[in-house]
Structure formats: structure tokens, C-alpha cells
Amino acid sequence: SVDFTDFADITFLQIEGNIYDAPDSGSYPTTTRQLSIFYENGTTVDLYSGGLISGSYATGASNQFVDLAMYLFTLMKRASGASTNALAAPIDVSNLQTLATFCTNNATYFNGIIEQSVNTIDYISKTAPYFLLSFVSSNGRYSLQPLLPLNASNGIKVTALTPVLTFTEDDILPGSFQKEYLDADQRRAVNISLVWREADPLTIGIQRTTTVRYPGTDANAPTQQYDMTDFCTSAAHATLYGKYELARRRYSVHTISFSTALLTTSLIPTQIIKVQRQRINSRGDNRSEIEWYQVTNVKHSSAGVSTISATQFPVNGSDIARISTEVVSGTFEVI
Numbered sequence: 001s002v003d004f005t006d007f008a009d010i011t012f013l014q015i016e017g018n019i020y021d022a023p024d025s026g027s028y029p030t031t032t033r034q035l036s037i038f039y040e041n042g043t044t045v046d047l048y049s050g051g052l053i054s055g056s057y058a059t060g061a062s063n064q065f066v067d068l069a070m071y072l073f074t075l076m077k078r079a080s081g082a083s084t085n086a087l088a089a090p091i092d093v094s095n096l097q098t099l100a101t102f103c104t105n106n107a108t109y110f111n112g113i114i115e116q117s118v119n120t121i122d123y124i125s126k127t128a129p130y131f132l133l134s135f136v137s138s139n140g141r142y143s144l145q146p147l148l149p150l151n152a153s154n155g156i157k158v159t160a161l162t163p164v165l166t167f168t169e170d171d172i173l174p175g176s177f178q179k180e181y182l183d184a185d186q187r188r189a190v191n192i193s194l195v196w197r198e199a200d201p202l203t204i205g206i207q208r209t210t211t212v213r214y215p216g217t218d219a220n221a222p223t224q225q226y227d228m229t230d231f232c233t234s235a236a237h238a239t240l241y242g243k244y245e246l247a248r249r250r251y252s253v254h255t256i257s258f259s260t261a262l263l264t265t266s267l268i269p270t271q272i273i274k275v276q277r278q279r280i281n282s283r284g285d286n287r288s289e290i291e292w293y294q295v296t297n298v299k300h301s302s303a304g305v306s307t308i309s310a311t312q313f314p315v316n317g318s319d320i321a322r323i324s325t326e327v328v329s330g331t332f333e334v335i
Contacts, residue, residue, distance in 0.1 A: 013037065038201040042113070045071040048093055063109040065131045065231075068301030072120045092143035098182035099144055101154040103131055106240055111199060112184075112231035130228055130241050132156075138268040138298060145270040147244070148324045158328050160319040163274040163292065165267060173305065177277070187253055188215045192245050193225040194238035210235050210334040212242030213269050214250075226261045239334055242261060242328070243318060247326035252312045256293060263298070263306040272313055272321075 002133075019032040041061035048057060049064040062068070073091060103109065108131045114123075125135045132147045151157040191213045199205050207229055213221070224245070230236055256275065267273070273293050280286045294309035300306050314322045 009027045015029075026175075030112055036204045036246045038205075039113075040201070043071075043189075046074070046097040050326050053333075058171050060112040063111050064126070065099045065103060065108070065110045066100050068110050069124050069128075069135075070145065071223070072124065076120050090141040096144070098150070098154050099133060099146065100224060102146055102150060103133075103330075104155070105155045106132065106237075107234060108132065108237045108240065109233075110231045111233040112197075112229075114230075125302070131233050132241070132244060134270050136269040139266065143268070145268065147270060148327065149272060149321060156318060156324050156328050158325050160230065161272055161292070161315060162319075164266070164271045166274040166276060167258070168276045169278055170259070171260050173259040173261075173278070176257075176307075178257050179254055180256075181254040182252075185222075187249060190240040190246075190249070191217060191219070191221055191223045192244050193223050193226065195227045195229050195253065195287075196230075196232040196235065196238045199233040208235065210238045210242065212239055212246060213333050214246060215331055215333055217333070229327060243327045243330065243332055243335075244323070246332065247323045247330065251326070252294075255296070255309065255311045256291075257307065257309045259307045261303050261306070262300060262304045266297050267306075267308070269295050271299060273308075273310060275310075 004304050012267070015035065019035075020028050021033060023029065042063075043061070044059050045062055045067050046057040046258055047062055047064075048070050049062060049310055050058055065147050070091075110131075121135075128135045128144060133144050135145050136145055144255075149157040149161060151159065159164060191211050194212065195274055196210065197205050204214065211223075226245075227240065228238055228241070258275075271294070273295060274290060275293060276287060276288055276290045279289045285287045292313050292315050294313040295308060295310045297309040298306060316322060316325075
């Protein structure tokens, strides 16, 4: 006759053995031994990573970041419950299966717990880059987008790119174009130190540190440290992010912003654009300057103007992204 439904989602763990360290003499201590467990499967969530199956999402444990993100939205009542397929909030779920495959191809998984209350938007925004993803808000909708262009197999694309849009002098409103170079500290050679967690069912989890740098970088060069212990349990995952950070620092050295007539086509952060402008000076060697950029922000005004902010995303002579190529096949020292 007792109703135990309040405990339906609680896992009980029985421990056999001494929980106290036996004293050499006197009474037993009042504090117990530290307990460490290997928790193989997390909470049951909707598996957006698997896509719709017969009109609904399967449920189960998941190590996919996209499933965690959607579960957090569910908890904060921004998404509908497990019994429905459609979201109650403006969250784009159309590409989540693609992004889950992208993460699987790169072996970037979320293996961890969230111990404290978090702001969902802030947490997803800060954590997504470690999975080479970006959490963006555009046109009234939230979405996750890849930080690097994808190929047909949902891996990192290292073939020629096609820009989503190309902007020329005719498209850019006079006086609106601005270019800003990153300061020297953001461009200098550094050691990237990544802290992750080794998880083994038979041992107590311990922290590991992997350092990634370009060949020739002095060991005493400044160190940029990233703590990934909350979710990263493999050196490969940590190393991949370290390579991305180094490649981004090397090749993306300036940002731009400009205004154009109100865009009637969709343009969202992370998409790649091309900007072609005329370089005119007093010596008469005028020339066209062509640069590729990754969009970071798009704003639309009631005056019929769209303002675009973007960061440099250079390509080689074959229109292949330098950052992507460096991440996939560049030469690094991993310690």
C-alpha cells in the first residue's frame, strides 16, 4: 500500500565492507573512507542523436552532447516532455543527428555529471566549443552549428569550400566596413594545456594533462590551459580541441563588421562568406582583395539594414580552409 513513485528515478547502491579505517587504538573515526564508483550509464533522455524513428525519439543513456543540451532544455521547460516529438520552444533540431555523427566521427563525447545548478543557455554556450560546436541564436531560434565546415560524411571538410554569400563593394554600405586585428598576445605562439579525466571501471578516476603545441614552440612559451575534466575522458578528444585552438590562433588574425541592405536570405553564425573589395591607394597599384570569413553575428534593423560581424577564415589557393586542414593533417607536438 506504500507509494514509492517518488523514488522511481533514484538508483540505490549497496556497499559491502568496512567504510571506516580501523584505528590503531582507541575509538573508530567519525569520518568514512572516500567512496569512488564507476557509473556506466547516465539518466534516460530523449535520443535526438538518433533522429526520429517511426515518428518518435527513442530513449536511453547517451554520451552525445546534443542529447545533453536538449535534456537541459527539457528540464527548464523549454522543450516538451519525453512523450512528444515536437519542441515547445524555438530550437532547431533538424541537424542534431548530423552533429551527433560529427561528434562520433571525431570521438568527442560527454562523459560526466553536472553536479550544480547551471544556467542552461550559458552552460551550453561555454561547453559546445569543446565539441567543435557553437550554440547560436538567430532569427528567433536557438541552434547548434559546427565550428568547422562538414563534408558529406559529416566529418571535417578539407576540400574546396563554397561561400554561403559573397559581398562586394556594391553590397557594403559606404563607410560601414571596419577591420580590427587581434592583439599580439592573441597571436603569439603558445602551449595549449588540456586537463581531462581518465575513467576506468577498475580504478579511481584521475586527472591527466595533455599539452599540444606547434613544432618549434618553446616549452617556456606562455601556456593557455583548458579544463575539460567535467566531460572529457580521452586524450584524443582533448588533443583535437587543442589543435583547433592552435590553428585558429595562427590563421584567424582579424575580424570585420559591415552593413548591407536587409538580407532576404538566411545567414547565421558559423556560416562561411566571402568579401571582395577594391584596394585603392595613391601609387596606382589598385587591386581586388578577397578574404573568407566565418560569421559570428548578424543583426537586422527596422531601417532595412543588416549588420554582419565575422572573423577571418582563410583558404588556400584551392579554396580549402586552412584551419580545417591544420586540424585534420597538421603537424603538432603532443606531450
